[in-house]
Amino acid sequence: MERKNQSSIGENSSDNSIVNGEMMVGEDRLSVSVIGLGNMGSVLAETFIKAGFPTTVWNRSAVKAAPLIAMGAVHADTIGDAISASTLVITCLTTYDATIQAMEPAGVGMAGRTLVSLNSGTPAGARKMAAWATGHGARFLDGAVKNVPAAVGKPDTLLYYSGDKATFDEYETTLKVLGGDTVYLGKEPDLAKLYEFAVGGTLLPALLGFFQGAALIKARGMQASSLVPYSIKWLEMIGSVLPSFAEEIDAGDYTKPASSVGIFHESIAYDLEIGEETNIDVTWHAPMHDLLRRAVASGHRDHSIASLVELLRKSERVG
Numbered sequence: 001m002e003r004k005n006q007s008s009i010g011e012n013s014s015d016n017s018i019v020n021g022e023m024m025v026g027e028d029r030l031s032v033s034v035i036g037l038g039n040m041g042s043v044l045a046e047t048f049i050k051a052g053f054p055t056t057v058w059n060r061s062a063v064k065a066a067p068l069i070a071m072g073a074v075h076a077d078t079i080g081d082a083i084s085a086s087t088l089v090i091t092c093l094t095t096y097d098a099t100i101q102a103m104e105p106a107g108v109g110m111a112g113r114t115l116v117s118l119n120s121g122t123p124a125g126a127r128k129m130a131a132w133a134t135g136h137g138a139r140f141l142d143g144a145v146k147n148v149p150a151a152v153g154k155p156d157t158l159l160y161y162s163g164d165k166a167t168f169d170e171y172e173t174t175l176k177v178l179g180g181d182t183v184y185l186g187k188e189p190d191l192a193k194l195y196e197f198a199v200g201g202t203l204l205p206a207l208l209g210f211f212q213g214a215a216l217i218k219a220r221g222m223q224a225s226s227l228v229p230y231s232i233k234w235l236e237m238i239g240s241v242l243p244s245f246a247e248e249i250d251a252g253d254y255t256k257p258a259s260s261v262g263i264f265h266e267s268i269a270y271d272l273e274i275g276e277e278t279n280i281d282v283t284w285h286a287p288m289h290d291l292l293r294r295a296v297a298s299g300h301r302d303h304s305i306a307s308l309v310e311l312l313r314k315s316e317r318v319g
Contacts (some may be wrong), residue, residue: 011204033086037064040149041092047153049073051177058082080106090116096125100132111137118143123190127315130189141168142189143198155180219278245306257304264305265292
């Protein structure tokens with residue numbers, strides 16, 4: 001493997017001087033290996049390259065590495081070469097099982113290294129990945145990028161991590177290259193994935209709500225873009241009331257509602273009516289309508305809409 005000159009990469013590459021596992025000046029700068037070059041993995045590698053980190057990349061399909069090589073990355077011929085090239089190894093493959101399957105033949109090379117996983121999966125998968133990494137003598141952090149690939153590297157982009165605290169502290173400055181809003185959640189290795197699901201659960205319902213609105217607007221011959229500023233305002237309003245709902249849930253007291261279950265329950269008929277009137281498919285509301293009906297049947301009609309969490313909880317242990 002031959003590394004291209006990276007002295008011109010990164011506007012601040014000659015100014016950085018960070019010790020204890022972080023980026024150093026010149027030849028002592030921390031090297032990073034990125035395994036998995038999908039949409040997100042490629043951007044992760046590109047961000048490290050632009051920040052001046054010597055970066056090694058590996059992907060099952062080597063052609064995806066070409067743009068990164070042109071920027072100064074080294075392409076590892078094997079995953080073992082990628083692991084041996086750096087003390088910090090970041091994986092961004094599709095799943096934890098896929099990551100373990102890909103890395104298993106070179107697992108012995110993980111001893112003494114730090115593995116940071118940024119792939120998709122569940123808390124159970126994160127625990128399995130942590131056991132695999134530590135079983136091969138590596139330190140482990142699991143993480144999640146809570147934004148689109150284009151946002152990687154920006155000051156307000158959120159990433160959170162869980163796992164060994166000392167490891168996070170050692171590499172925090174390096175990890176912040178990927179996003180300025182970098183958060184440590186705790187020592188349990190599955191917390192990043194737990195929060196990824198807890199936060200990410202709002203995404204598809206919110207998008208479906210917007211898409212339904214766009215369909216309604218288009219049915220009247222207007223542009224979906226006309227909806228955007230008002231939808232943004234609506235989402236900001238929703239964000240403003242989340243702290244109050246969280247307080248009700250944490251206290252288990254839903255008796256002083258700002259918005260009651262009954263109000264939402266009465267709107268079921270309107271959801272169905274607008275679908276008929278505009279010939280829009282609103283069947284995706286059915287599970288939510290069922291939840292509202294069950295809440296009313298359970299005595300929550302006059303309680304806060306936050307009381308729906310009591311119907312969603314099946315056990316205290318999540319993960």
